[in-house]
Amino acid sequence: MTTSFIKKTLRIEFEDEGVHSLTYYSVDKDGNMEDQKETQFTIDRTPPQIVYEASTDDKAYIPGTWTNKDVLVIFSCIDSLSGVSSFSEPALVSTEGENQAVEGECRDKSGNVSKVTATGINIDKTNPAISIFADPQTIWSPNGKLVPVRIGGEIQELNLSEKTFSIIDEYGFPVPQLNDFGSTIYLEAKRNDWDSDGRRYTINVEAVDLAGNRSSAATQVIVPHDQSKK
Ligand SMILES: [Ca+2]
Numbered sequence: 403m404t405t406s407f408i409k410k411t412l413r414i415e416f417e418d419e420g421v422h423s424l425t426y427y428s429v430d431k432d433g434n435m436e437d438q439k440e441t442q443f444t445i446d447r448t449p450p451q452i453v454y455e456a457s458t459d460d461k462a463y464i465p466g467t468w469t470n471k472d473v474l475v476i477f478s479c480i481d482s483l484s485g486v487s488s489f490s491e492p493a494l495v496s497t498e499g500e501n502q503a504v505e506g507e508c509r510d511k512s513g514n515v516s517k518v519t520a521t522g523i524n525i526d527k528t529n530p531a532i533s534i535f536a537d538p539q540t541i542w543s544p545n546g547k548l549v550p551v552r553i554g555g556e557i558q559e560l561n562l563s564e565k566t567f568s569i570i571d572e573y574g575f576p577v578p579q580l581n582d583f584g585s586t587i588y589l590e591a592k593r594n595d596w597d598s599d600g601r602r603y604t605i606n607v608e609a610v611d612l613a614g615n616r617s618s619a620a621t622q623v624i625v626p627h628d629q630s631k632k
């Protein structure tokens with residue numbers, strides 16, 4: 403008995419995407435037919451779908467908003483035909499800066515690639531830096547007059563949201579309003595005779611940046627008990 407194989411190459415074109423199956427068998431000269439065989443293959447020209455989720459401390463991060471925490475970007479990918487082969491690892495953005503971006507990529511088993519970019523990541527971890535001073539710091543003499551005091555200083559902050567001034571008189575009397583540095587306020591040059599450490603006015607400023615970082619600073623103006631303690 404002799405066995406001879408005849409090799410045939412047949413070109414069949416499959417255009418459509420999807421799972422295709424091809425059934426084939428051979429017949430010998432005497433009409434004997436072998437068992438049918440089947441082969442399957444998938445044509446996939448559609449790139450996968452990649453999306454991302456950004457979060458800070460397990461809460462959703464909204465792009466374009468400022469945070470003072472690291473932003474975690476997690477990518478996920480689906481592919482309906484050949485299936486996902488690989489996609490980007492989660493990325494942790496911890497550097498400070500505005501409009502930072504992270505790119506993610508997904509590849510399916512047919513080599514189609516999709517990309518997505520997480521943009522608008524704004525991170526600020528730095529507290530505002532504040533200086534404040536009063537001029538003069540000592541009011542003399544305690545003659546009951548209103549004395550002009552200039553409040554100076556500055557806030558160093560790239561993303562300042564708000565600044566708030568407050569004045570506290572240790573005697574609890576109504577105090578002037580202060581809206582900004584460079585202003586002059588009028589304080590009463592008066593103290594009680596028994597107040598041995600003098601009357602203390604405290605001028606506070608608090609600054610908050612867009613990411614919620616907060617700092618405060620204060621200076622004091624004193625109406626001393628006597629001139630030697632000024
Ligand atoms: Ca695909």
Ligand SMILES: [Ca+2]
Pocket residue numbers: 526527528529530559560561611615
């Ligand atoms: Ca800041």
Ligand SMILES: [Ca+2]
Pocket residue numbers: 572597598599600601602
């Ligand atoms: Ca006092």
